[in-house]
Amino acid sequence: MGTQEKKKDQITREEIVKKIMESLGQDGVASRTVLVGEAGIGKTWLAKEVSKRVTQETSSSYNVLWLHLNKMIGEEKSLYENLASQLSLFPEYEEGEEHSEIVDSLESLKKKIKDEIINFHNEKKNLLLVLDDEGSMTTETHVMKELKLQQFLEQHSTTLKTLVTKRDEGEDKGSTKMIKVTPLTEDESRHLLSNSQKLLESLTVEDWPVLLQSLCKNGEIKEPTLMSCIVSKSKGLPAAIVVLTKSLDSIKSLSAKQRKIFKELILSSKSLDAASASKNAVDRNRYNPVLRLSYELLKPDETVKSPVIACFWHVLDFYKHCGCAYYRDLIVHWMLEGYFDPVKSVEKAYQEGHSILMEFMNRGILKIQEDNMVVPEISMSNLLDLQDCGFFGRSRLGFNRVYGGNKTKGFGRIILIDDMIKTIQSKDKKLTTIMVSGNRLRREVPRKFFEKPEMQDLEVVVLFEPTFQDLVESLSTLKKLRVLVIRDCDLIQNIDKLMSLKGLHTLEVSGASSLVNISDDFFKNMTELQSLNLSGLAIKSSPSSIEQLSMLRCFILRDCSELQDLPNFNVETKKLEVIDIH
Template structure:
């Protein structure tokens, strides 16, 4: 294959977009063959060369209805505010807009007007990515939207031929096409995605910042040897390798580069997680295990997730380390998010939503607790089958706190509030919590409190409660009245010396329990009747001398008793 094969393939797609008779182009190939990568490149090139005016991207890895499709299109056309833009407004102004929602008809009208011939001179390119995953060409809602864009209206037709008869709507599809339903015929052209040659891969690697790596004597031969072991590298895999090699460009020794590449290779599997673990800008192994772990996972299996929800999930799980400042933790989460997008482990869907891509390779052996890694709560695993769990929801940063984005309450299923000590030092905790009594998820980090605020008694819908690094906390008795709790963490509270015997009596829905550093010798009697419990962490309970049978907790998946130095035997489960 010629060294310019990638550019030639992009140019070929561009020429097909110019063809009068071609309405649909399908990039066909196996998973990882570079279809999405090429679609992005072709879309950017089409706009740059003025083949089309607008490119619209629709990911079919999630199932859309007609309304959500129009919302995604409207966001891309800047007809609706994104959450990033909303974060720049005063939160009260945002909340005042609750209820002022776009109807389907108003969305349609805005899109029609934006895509009218007054605004679109060359044409519109709609990219349908990952077709055949959750949706495919011809599905009802999708077909209606494409037909509407095609027909637009009687007076604003984007489909009417221009002066030389060229169609103004083009569709570019990426698909595995495993059933062969896409064939070149009529107005459809199928383009088979071909793998890169080793020479082309090396050429791509030498572009950009990674070129400095090749200044190290002997690196090119080492990298070439590595690439030759896999003859069907996709452009996306090469981009990933380039990014990860750039992480290691500070390593001046050839041996270090060779070791890094060897660590990343497991038989026929390209293990990007291993490279991320070893890079100088490391990604938490707790984050990575979510991509390579087995079994069900709420955020990985749910199609797409808003970036702020994913970062907040990492904070709640403790993936980002101790939280002295939510502002700093959020920044770290955003840094990791961008790295994962660069490495194509997160695929941008649209409108600030990303999709987690399951990757090969197992990083669980790197975890000090094996299954579950550094996970504190197991939210994505424990609650994945829960009918009342709808995720964390879109969030925003406001005055040092992270909270539910007010203007998205129509699609919000959870009301979330995360606070740190810096925020509560400026406000009375009782007053702040009293104004948020509808909360379903509450996280309090590094608070200098001895007991819980009185307002805790008013939470009637609280589903998840996290009290982390509250070093001065002595009493947690009020938690026993929170009957709706399914997830509870009180960690790093070394001054808690006792709990009432009936502490868990009303917490019958509890599925995940994480306590650490308590000075108690025995667990309350009611603890042994938690029939729904599946995630149990009692860490650094150095004074614990006895733990009875856990036979009533038949759903237990994870048990962590690390640091229970005074516990003579492991409890029976059955």
């Protein structure tokens, strides 16, 4: 049976690449091209293909620079550090080695980059700047105009050509050329699936051949094969096909439950897709049964307790609020949200997180950028509403909303060592972050642990099941703390001394079954507090000063069985997004 003809409004990937190449224009003439299309449609792939072709052509006249705008680039220095890293102007950081802080001034960075670009244009006429995922965390206007990157590059390169990828089709007056990226043709979809053909054939057993024949007879698919079904249901979305093929390759065979969901989503009439989309999809028009299947295949067996689904939804929520993440930071965020609780060993919890992260990468759910930064396949965010899938009920802090991709509010450069996660130290630097379990703390002299000179600049302290009674007094002296988590410490009877920590953005005191009272004015001076978790306490009344926390975004109060009242949140707490009380 012949291949379905290409629809009139569809063009092949090769045709789109040629169109982009043509839009770049002649050597020596500045240009700006914008690729627009929905998440997962292949904009970044096309930009990479164009970058490869313009630099690999015989007698190429191009050099290429990339900026991923799915990270927060707030000020000039972070912008030029990004560029310097891409140009390999910083020594590469190796896992586990002592790390010296980068101390280049902004002017020093600019000079190094300028010299490199001048070397470029002694050999090449054109500099192609790719601005990928524009508007997700940082805008083109901010980088090019407000941080004056356009002026800087035009001063030091012969000709600047800009290629922008973005999801939003909104008004774009500065565009020389806007190219809408369309879905794959049927041939291209089949080609992406070709490596899975034998596996798909092996799955076509039981009543599946009969169902396929019926769908073919009704004209819903071109030929009675599983490949034809997947091509049809994928809607030409490259991400849907890539994630499914990687997922199938990862699991090799299907359980009875997985076969059932496969059958419901893929071997069903298209008329049923609308009903599935209307149940809980974020955007019905972008509901994709093939992506939904990949999500369902990710779910562990019901007999296995696994945080994999909580981690999956966290990744998407993280990207929405913070953009891309350094892979190690993402695992630490999962630990902070309690997905691996109870944590007896920080190292074991981290390793569990690392195995989940690698599983996501193997399945195409996470993709890697330069410098070990990872991003999710964002098209999967259309599958289910986060509230419908119970995501917030699994999280302990909602720290994504506090962090927001701002590295000054994060953990710093961290490393796993000696069953602790802490800041990577150069010889003269003090610790700013430490995560440690009670089991590990037993090897220390409890009272003196936080009194060490290197601990006095701590900004982030996360303690899992700590077991020493002088804990609160020791922590109360750490005046630079932004994040304090004391999880599952049943020895704590009083936390009043923590009132002195006025700079806290995030506070969790949970599982403290001996804590029966918190002073009414405890939060009076914590004006910057944005996330608060007071779960598993024996308190009977909630401090009224909570009601005055005008910056509060997440409030979690679970399993306080003695509690007789609740805070009266009013106008003061107008930023509150998540209230979890049960």
